[in-house]
Amino acid sequence: MKKIRISNLSFSYPTEKNGKLPVLNDINLEIKAGDFVVVLGESGCGKTTFLNLIAGFLKPTGGEVYVDDERITAPHFSRSLIFQQPLLLPWLNVNDNIAFGCKLRRDFDHLSGRITNFIKLMGLEGFEQVLPDTLSLGMAQRVAIARSLIGAPEILLLDVPFTALDFNTRSRLQNELTKLWLKLKFTSVFVTHSIEEALTVGKKIVIFSNRPARVMHTIELEPEIPRDINNEIMVSLKVDIQKRFQNINNR
Numbered sequence: 001m002k003k004i005r006i007s008n009l010s011f012s013y014p015t016e017k018n019g020k021l022p023v024l025n026d027i028n029l030e031i032k033a034g035d036f037v038v039v040l041g042e043s044g045c046g047k048t049t050f051l052n053l054i055a056g057f058l059k060p061t062g063g064e065v066y067v068d069d070e071r072i073t074a075p076h077f078s079r080s081l082i083f084q085q086p087l088l089l090p091w092l093n094v095n096d097n098i099a100f101g102c103k104l105r106r107d108f109d110h111l112s113g114r115i116t117n118f119i120k121l122m123g124l125e126g127f128e129q130v131l132p133d134t135l136s137l138g139m140a141q142r143v144a145i146a147r148s149l150i151g152a153p154e155i156l157l158l159d160v161p162f163t164a165l166d167f168n169t170r171s172r173l174q175n176e177l178t179k180l181w182l183k184l185k186f187t188s189v190f191v192t193h194s195i196e197e198a199l200t201v202g203k204k205i206v207i208f209s210n211r212p213a214r215v216m217h218t219i220e221l222e223p224e225i226p227r228d229i230n231n232e233i234m235v236s237l238k239v240d241i242q243k244r245f246q247n248i249n250n251r
């Protein structure tokens with residue numbers, strides 16, 4: 001397990017005529033090894049940019065991101081990213097999609113056993129030879145999760161991974177992801193704009209302001225999982241978070 005340290009992180013995109021669009025503004029955050037942090041913020045506030053900086057796809061314009069004590073300067077397979085869309089390769093069957101990254105890295109050690117294991121973990125038995133276009137979106141997203149986790153990433157980054165799913169599938173996958181996290185013990189940063197989702201899967205919630213994002217507030221949640229988000233404490237937390245967002249927007 002690895003910890004992530006985000007130190008005075010700022011980021012701007014270049015715009016025309018040498019201008020810049022500030023997106024992240026001096027973010028400081030310590031994410032403990034094995035933690036499950038949910039970043040909650042409104043559309044366009046900078047959440048995807050933030051994940052891309054942790055992944056190493058973007059370079060900070062100010063400050064640094066460290067994993068343990070190593071400064072991130074480039075992507076690495078030990079930090080895996082899961083997106084809203086599964087982005088499977090349409091010409092490869094489920095097994096080959098799951099194995100794709102391992103084969104690229106020539107990581108063949110016990111590969112077929114590991115594939116079978118993830119097929120079971122993700123409830124994909126019977127679909128091993130199927131092509132992605134015949135899968136439901138929920139099944140396809142399971143394949144994408146298996147493809148990420150089979151490489152035993154130390155850090156799993158998730159960018160609104162369940163937003164495109166119907167309510168029931170979404171709840172089921174939230175639950176399954178939590179179980180996988182308890183079992184496999186990766187450090188997780190999960191981005192969402194849903195307060196309910198943050199309360200369901202998070203161990204800690206970090207609330208971003210609107211762009212340029214700053215950390216507005218952090219909330220530590222009770223460790224027990226799965227969580228009943230309809231109990232009194234959770235409902236009052238939800239109202240509290242809603243109010244914080246109203247305040248952001250009334251500024």
Ligand SMILES: Nc1ncnc2c1ncn2[C@@H]1O[C@H](COP(=O)(O)OP(=O)(O)O)[C@@H](O)[C@H]1O
Nearest residue numbers: 013021023042043044045046047048049050211
């Ligand atoms: N590659 C890019 N070039 C320029 N501006 C971008 C780029 N990607 C995102 N942006 C802008 O940066 C801001 C934050 O985007 P993003 O990180 O995608 O937000 P979020 O994921 O929270 O919706 C938005 O205003 C968006 O338009």
Ligand SMILES: [Mg+2]
Nearest residue numbers: 047048049159
């Ligand atoms: Mg985004």
